[in-house]
Amino acid sequence: MVVGGFVVQCLPDERNKAAQALSALQGVEVYGDDEQGNVVVVAEADSSGELGEVVKRMEKVDSVLNVGMTYMNMEDEAEQIASGESTPKVFDGRKRKRDSLETP
């Protein structure tokens, strides 16, 4: 599980509309807004990759001008990276790299 904290910037007049549209997105919770058009949002997802997708969806909401990130926790994923579990396997270049290393 990955959790992110965001300040979403909207046009001040449209912040209610924006907050509603944001709440409707999967994994997104709105915690408050103010007169300058700032909306405080928390989003959660299964992985940081998916969280990135949620951010993209937030950015696409009409009247959202900018999604500013302030906090991210991904302690579960950190475990996986440390154990080598989540290294991407897509690189064909890696094979070459290993080629340049003498195998003991």
Add this chain to the structure above:
Amino acid sequence: MVQSRREFLKRTAALSAASYVGMTLPFREEGLARAADDTVWHRGSCRLCGVGCRVELGVKDSKPVALRGVPKSRTNYGYVCMKGMLFWKVMNHAERLTTPLYRAQKSDKFKAISWDEALDIAAGKFASAVKEHGNDSVAYYGSGQALTEETYFFQKIFRGGLQTNNVEGNPRLCMASAVGGYLTSFGADEPIGGYADIEKADCMFIIGSNMAEAHPVIFRRVMRRKLDNPEVTIINADPRISLTSRIADIHLQFKPGTDLALLNAMAHVIVKEKLYDKKFIDDYTTFKTGKGDLADLAQYEIFLADYTPEQAAKTMGGKVTADQIREVARRFATSKGTMSFWTMGLNQRKQGVWANNLVHNLHILTGQLLKEGADSLSLTGQPNACGGVREGGGLCHILPGHRLVAKEPLRNQVEEAWGIPKGRIPPKPGYHTMAMFTAVNEKKIKAMWINCTSPVQSLPNCNLYNEGMARDDTFIVCTDIFPTLTTELAANLVLPTAFHFEKTGVYGCTERRSQLTRKAIDPPKGAKPEVWIIREWGRKLAEKLNDPVITQCIKPFEGLEEGYELPKAIWDEYSQKLTKGRDNDLRGATYEVLEQMYDGVQWPAPTEEYALTGGTVKKFVRGMDPMADSHAKDDRPYQFYGPAHPDQKLWIWMRPQADPEEIPDAEYPFYLSTGRIIDHWHTMSMTGRVKELLRANPYAYIEVNPVDAGRMGIKPGDMVEVTSRRGTNVLPAKVYEGPIEGMVFVYWHDQHPDRMINKVTKDAYDPGSKEPEFKICACKVQKVSGPKALKPYIV
């Protein structure tokens, strides 16, 4: 239990976001504090661009698990971009280098060896190069991402120990023209103001910069300013419409290389309509002809006669009108405060210094400087190009503390500070970057140390220089955290280093601000901080060359623990002995002070007491800058005490429009330009290993204007070949109303041999700054096939 941890994290996230905008939520941090006890937060800087955002790395069980912005930091006020949020994921990455690797021949396979063997080989090769081929047969090529302590220590050994000024770094490729511009216009390197002006500016002129992608958190501040004050004018001038253009009130799209005409035409309007600040000019300004002779306003007006808005509009390709140029010039001159921002669009040019001068001219003419909301602010690309390389002595012609190599008294000051014999530092500047790699091609460099950068991918016209680097004539050491194209092609010896937050040191960002990052976790076993590597190597060098002066260079640092004590001692030597009395006086910015600051200290900051206030927000202003008071020559409120202008004035230069080195012709009919994308950093050796960032942008593409695409039958996703006189790439097309008609644009991060755009770019350089013209060359473009499935590629 799982539920409550989740709830806790969500509330922490909400509170962090709310605190940035001063919003009160119906729950408080104190109630949550106990549950957070297991995460320890370590303050430091982000290392993925020149903005200098302050972050806190959350560490749990010795592993990094979270990141948050620092709300009280005056650089980012708590905001962090996605790339910055994810950078720590490379720390425990399985592909980290953890053992020294060696091969005698570059065609051999690497063999893992011990640190002792590795340092012995490195010392032996440099020593024998010096003995057999002379001191200038060795070279150091460093990075704007190295910590100041690292750059400083490397150059100390090369200059004081090995007696060569062959000390360079990749900032030559990005910031050298900005340095040249500041020195020739203001008499001193680095900006007068800083980010704090953004919230006071009423007009922002963004030229040759896609700050929305390259400096996202600063762009956020610019955008916030505009949203809160719709009357603020944003002007964006660029041959390419980018994400930055979204917020522009006026966008000027011009033919690449014609911006000098635009800037002169703006000056033309300002002078003709008498929008300049007469008193400011009389009090503080000198006019200079192109050759540097004294001139006056009347001569300047004559020089500008050729740059009528009508003429400039024509030169610029016809998409901009003369009235737009007038409008832009008027707003620039008459706003309450005007700020300019630029980056590589102006710097990476054959006329890079001139382009910088022409922006500064506009600020000097109108007095849009030195007051709140007004500044001529060059954005830095890398996190420590300013601090480490420009200030710490990381280029071939400068010593620490903005001292010129060529000046004997300044060399002597450095020799004295190091306790080495007078005359030890050679008087001749070393090879600048392009000359250095030419010297590699010519087999003049026998041993080279490449630290934290990948020239095989990042040099312009790289095919040419890679031939030399791949040959066995030059023994090459690379220090890095991951394999790169340079370690693979060019290195004989690869030394694995500690990453950011695994070691301690200072970064200096765009706005003269030095910020400390302390070690938070241990590096992977086998990886070592550079400062340790330099010291151990230095000791072996001294032995092999039987040279007590090298021993003297490392003596103050012997016996110190490498995670904190060693870098602290290096910083103390540099800041206390070598910045004393210089314009970048950092004596007050001790580790003790920097540790207390949420952000850091802006120099000049001669005392700790003053540094604790944050330092100097505006240079040259009496009452705001202690050196403006201590170096005042009269009673005027502004004092330009910089080292390069003996008359202590600002200089307005007559610089003509001039073509780039290569312009399109019948055979190569397009302009090619290159740049960054938000998710990736430079050569992608780090961001390409963060899955989320890689997935967002797995490979580079070529942007083609829809009109050109229509003419050539190129559809989105088609494979397109782009060829210059130097090399070829084949990339998928993005058909997009971005580049102006007749121009294509390619992102430069991709490592794949087919998509490495620096094979195509040109290596002509600015005669003053020696910075290459990455941004403009001529190419031809053709469709080679329909869309193809591509794979990302990382060595």
